Amino acid sequence: MDKKLLTIIVPCYNEEESLPIFYQTIRDMEKEDKLSSVDLEFVFVDDGSRDKTLEVCRNLHSQDERVHFVSFSRNFGKEAGIYAGLEKSKGDYVVIMDADLQDPPAMLPEMLTYIESGKYECVATRRVDRKGEPPIRSWFARKFYKLMNKISSADIVDGARDYQMMTRKVADAILSMKEYNRFSKGIFGWVGFKRKWLEFENVERVAGETKWSFWKLFIYAIEGIVAFSTAPLIMASIFGMIMCLVAFIFIIVIIVRTLTFGDPTNGWPSMVCIILLVSGIQLLCMGVLGEYLAKAYLETKNRPIYLVQEEE
Numbered sequence: 001m002d003k004k005l006l007t008i009i010v011p012c013y014n015e016e017e018s019l020p021i022f023y024q025t026i027r028d029m030e031k032e033d034k035l036s037s038v039d040l041e042f043v044f045v046d047d048g049s050r051d052k053t054l055e056v057c058r059n060l061h062s063q064d065e066r067v068h069f070v071s072f073s074r075n076f077g078k079e080a081g082i083y084a085g086l087e088k089s090k091g092d093y094v095v096i097m098d099a100d101l102q103d104p105p106a107m108l109p110e111m112l113t114y115i116e117s118g119k120y121e122c123v124a125t126r127r128v129d130r131k132g133e134p135p136i137r138s139w140f141a142r143k144f145y146k147l148m149n150k151i152s153s154a155d156i157v158d159g160a161r162d163y164q165m166m167t168r169k170v171a172d173a174i175l176s177m178k179e180y181n182r183f184s185k186g187i188f189g190w191v192g193f194k195r196k197w198l199e200f201e202n203v204e205r206v207a208g209e210t211k212w213s214f215w216k217l218f219i220y221a222i223e224g225i226v227a228f229s230t231a232p233l234i235m236a237s238i239f240g241m242i243m244c245l246v247a248f249i250f251i252i253v254i255i256v257r258t259l260t261f262g263d264p265t266n267g268w269p270s271m272v273c274i275i276l277l278v279s280g281i282q283l284l285c286m287g288v289l290g291e292y293l294a295k296a297y298l299e300t301k302n303r304p305i306y307l308v309q310e311e312e
């Protein structure tokens with residue numbers, strides 16, 4: 001029987017130091033016969049790096065014909081990188097990995113056995129801890145996952161990594177979702193399929209540094225919510241209804257008070273408070289609306305998810 005082909009997709013942004021180490025680690029595993037049940041193919045996606053990542057890709061390609069790469073015209077983000085990698089992959093199985101070895105390659109053989117057993121279409125991984133991460137970031141992350149699962153139909157697991165192995169079927173399903181605003185954790189959860197979860201402990205990156213600042217993560221979280229839930233819109237309507245109800249009760253109270261006690265001119269401070277509160281809520285709701293409108297606007301433009309500068 002022919003061996004199946006496994007494509008390893010690696011989105012890389014400024015990973016000139018990590019990428020060679022990553023490649024070598026996989027090669028070492030091959031030499032130790034840990035991946036002998038499949039043929040390998042590499043797809044490195046250079047996400048508009050400013051360092052020598054592209055040169056590293058070219059070098060690896062000239063040494064090893066199983067290495068392919070796509071280089072973007074600018075930085076399009078990891079999500080676009082994953083999409084490009086999936087499009088370029090030819091494997092029967094596909095696995096997405098970070099270049100910094102934070103997704104332990106040692107798990108690959110185990111993932112393969114699950115996929116090869118035919119019982120699962122997808123083997124996903126999650127970190128059980130967040131060692132080495134600022135506590136405040138971990139706290140926000142946990143709250144985000146809690147909230148997300150309440151308000152969205154996509155199954156989004158706390159600590160889930162993009163590190164997952166899937167069959168062609170799942171890869172094609174993900175490719176069929178051509179949206180521009182790609183929140184991959186949501187997309188993976190949304191497509192469904194039989195999925196096996198493996199757990200591992202957090203590993204620090206081998207070289208280089210993380211591309212995620214707290215602020216970037218915060219924006220990412222908001223994008224995730226907007227992409228996979230319309231709950232904030234409903235919340236805006238509910239806010240509106242509550243305010244109407246309160247206003248109605250107030251009107252009755254004021255009418256009754258005026259009829260019984262006459263109309264002394266006071267209540268100015270409370271008036272200011274009410275105006276501020278209501279206009280604040282109105283602005284907030286408009287902001288929520290605007291967020292969705294902006295996303296819809298970008299989607300209707302039908303822009304490509306990424307642009308290629310060089311590919312091999």
Ligand code: UDP
Pocket residue numbers: 010011012013014015047075076077078081097098099100102205209210211212
């Ligand atoms: N990455 C990317 N484009 C970006 C940011 C990150 O392709 O705009 C890649 C990066 O090279 C790495 C992976 O996504 O392979 C994860 O990034 P990072 O390690 O910085 O994130 P963290 O592990 O800290 O969440």
Ligand code: MG
Pocket residue numbers: 098100102205210
């Ligand atoms: Mg990392």
